[in-house]
Amino acid sequence: MNKYVTTLLLSGLATLHAFGQANISxxxxxxxxxxxxxxxxxxxxxxxxxxxxxxxxxxxxxxxxxxxxxxxxxxxxxxxxxxxxxxFIAPVTNLGLTEFESVKATLDFNEIGNMNPHIRSLIAYNTDSKVPATLRSNGILMAQITPEGGTIAGTSSVVQLDAWNWEDASIRTDDAIHINWPVPPRARGFGPRTAMTPQVIEETRQKAVNDLQQFFAEAQAYTTLEKHAVINTRFAAMKHLFDGKQQLFITANRQKDIVAAVNFAKSFGIKPVIVEAEEAYRVIDFLKANQISVIVKQPHALPSNLDDDVNLPYKNAGILAAAGIPVVISINGYWQQRNLPFMAGTAAAWGMDKEKALSAITLNTAKALGIDKQTxxxxxxxxxxxxxxxxxxxxxxxxxxxxxxxxxxxxxxxxxxxxxxxxxxxxxxxxxxx
Structure with missing residues (x-):
């Protein structure tokens, strides 16, 4: 047994040595x-x-x-x-929450459970990661560290990318709660289709929406009480969402899901930020009427629908900005975040005004994250x-x-x-x- 433990430790040390070349204070x-x-x-x-x-x-x-x-x-x-x-500011990223995608122990962005507003990404943020230094070299100096998974993924925080620890890094602690809007399984391209019938698919989706609605209603009722016989950490974590001190980010793509997500948030007196929003261009008037900001994600991608313009992901940010919707540009992953400014450059090349494209990774992002008075x-x-x-x-x-x-x-x-x-x-x- 000792032989295997020693081998494991040596392997770990070798890995640390291989990835430990950029020790920058x-x-x-x-x-x-x-x-x-x-x-x-x-x-x-x-x-x-x-x-x-x-x-x-x-x-x-x-x-x-x-x-x-x-x-x-x-x-x-x-x-x-x-x-x-x-x-530049990178929103909605798992930067610092994962180091090696193939090693489960280094993946801190996805927790067990479906309703996790109490999960705080900040305390898992690794300031010793080698990745933020690669972002700084391209001008990305801040990021919104965001959990993933489940319906309520957890609570993000905004950090600056040159710090000794997460306490030093924090610019805005627990800035937003993140929701993945319940959607039915969706076939893309030539991938496998679900075996469920359309009726079962819709029932499953509606149940998830009902569960979310009930959870929010119970949390809102919980936060109105001055004293609690039993402490519920999940409900307590949502207090500042209902009093306006915290924001709500909802990931939704299809036009009907975007509308449903916004109306859901409005029913609790909350104005959300919509993330990804692939079909936001179909509901521009609705988004404008409700003064909704949109975080366009992954501009370098294929369109989701087979009959969409193949260049639609490049144009999406420009279409929304031209219509007067506050647009933020983001990108998936963590290593890939270094390419964020080039996503804005792509938007500018496909019709977005150059300085508006810059605002989409600076001031518009700061406004969406609630840090625009500071940066x-x-x-x-x-x-x-x-x-x-x-x-x-x-x-x-x-x-x-x-x-x-x-x-x-x-x-x-x-x-x-x-x-x-x-x-x-x-x-x-x-x-x-x-």
Missing amino acids: PAPKQNKTIVITGGTIHIGNGQVIENGTIVFKNGKILSVGTNPGTEAGAEIIQAQGKHIYPG GSLETGKDATLFISTGDALDMKTNHVEKAFIQGRSINLDNLHKQLDKKFSDKYSAKAAD
């Missing part, structure tokens, strides 16, 4: 005023300032403009010909969470993050991918020179 607090001048400043709200200057101190932006001034002893960063952006755009009084790119940050050919700051702290932009690139570039450069 979080940056210290900002200790002097920083002035970035001469660059093109993309505010995040649609406004662009050419040859602008931004000044920040103690982690907060002091001024933004063409000549906002400076102060003695400030560090001056020349950014002529470069672009300055607010830090999401480069405005006086907000966090100095921003970066400098030598080119267009929404274009994978020109996105080159030269320097980045989180709450004024100049962060390390090294990561495992860069280290591996250098390692093997050096190897084959040496061979070519021989």
